[in-house]
Amino acid sequence: MIEFRNVSFSYGDKPVLENLSFRIPTGEARVIMGQSGSGKSTILRLILGLAKPDEGDILIEDTNICGVRPRVLREIRKRIGMVFQDGALFDSMTVGENIGYYLLEHSKMRFDEIGEKVREMLGFVGLSEDIIDKLPDELSGGMQRRVAIGRALLSTDPKIMLYDEPTTGLDPSMASNILSLINRLTEFKKVTSIIVTHQIADAFEISKKFIVIDSGKSIFDGDITQLRQADDSRIVEFLKPFRDSIANVQKNEFI
């Protein structure tokens, strides 16, 4: 379970989040949407403890992570997997070293055991073993994103997965592969997922529930039907270019 209670955050004098509250039950996926610069990625940074809120509480599995000791925060992070925007792969390490990074750093497993786990993970995320010795720069954007997902999964067997713009910059077929991988993780591994995106069409493929952020404030928290019926001018304006996508989702649900 992840819960934000009246969270406010600012970079210097610039407010980013204002009085933000939401709750995501265990095992559910929630898409956070909003325009660029609306504070979406900051929410993920706050959940990971990479930044501290100015006000409010953030609860992860009933633990308030605001003000906890670094050691406690490290333990909480072990239950969270994060896929950063553009992957954030370690560019001086091979694909194998990237995926096995956590095990190399924190476990006492032998190299061949880690290698085996890395190969399994490459298969799980739909990548060939041939790329294990390649550097991230030698891979396509979609492959990099898959490696990043594999790295996050192999790190800690996470109970929570955070995705920051997982499909941005990918072609439609590669984006579709990434979305189905996220769906597979949510359904079969029962992980709580937060997906930050401004790609509305992708959002509808991943989750049935959405949060819309505008200028650091939550202006919507609900499902697709409520989203379609929302009359807040900011939501209407935000969704205007995606009316067809919403209509298609509705149609598919009735079928």
Place this chain on the structure above:
Amino acid sequence: MKPVQFLIEWFKHFAYESQRLFIFSGRMVASLYGRPFYVSETFEQMYLIGVGSLFLVVLTGISAGQGMALQFSNELADFGSKNYLGRIMAIAIIRELGPVLTGVMVAARVASGITAEIGSMKSSKQLDAMVAFGIDPIKKLAAPRLIALIVMVPVLTIVCDVIAIVGGWMIAIFISHITSLTYWTAVIDRLNFGNLFIGIAKPFVFAFVIGFISCYKGFTAEGGTKGVGRATTESVVIASITILIANFIVTKVVYSFLRGYF
């Protein structure tokens, strides 16, 4: 903006940055203690800093030593004191030129590399990824580099000293026509505790200066590629200036406490 206002703002910024650098340096020193120890990263950095800078330091040492010996031998000849060339070379090289030239050269080559590497890792969110995986980036990235600098800058300084003095010896025998025995006797005469201590104390201090400033600038780089470029330039400039200032302070302090050992 009025000049006075500009000065006030500049001093405020300077004080703020100095405070942040001081706190960051404290965290770097603290990260040297306790597990995990990144041994392979430390040796890799020692190789990159030590072996990578060797050619530059040798070149600097030989040209500085020969240039100085040539100039001093001409001046000393006017007073009939050419035999003192080895003495002057030993004092000037070991106390001042060796440490400062090596420090500035390493600052130019290594500080830029450290800042650029860490800065671009920050810019591409690799540092955040490290934190997300429960790894302290200061311990993983900054501590190995600081240890490598603490070990390698004094070693490089000794190499520079030796090469510069050998360069002076070549001038002594081939141009100034001083015998090897005279030159080396004068050099060895000045290898006393005071000169050797100051010659080794300075590179230790310079290693900390280069390590603190280059890592701080890398970890605080902002503004994408342009910001990393700016941080890299600032890192080299600030490290070089701080080395020159630290050189004077170390000289003054050591002279105050070890006056009788020179």
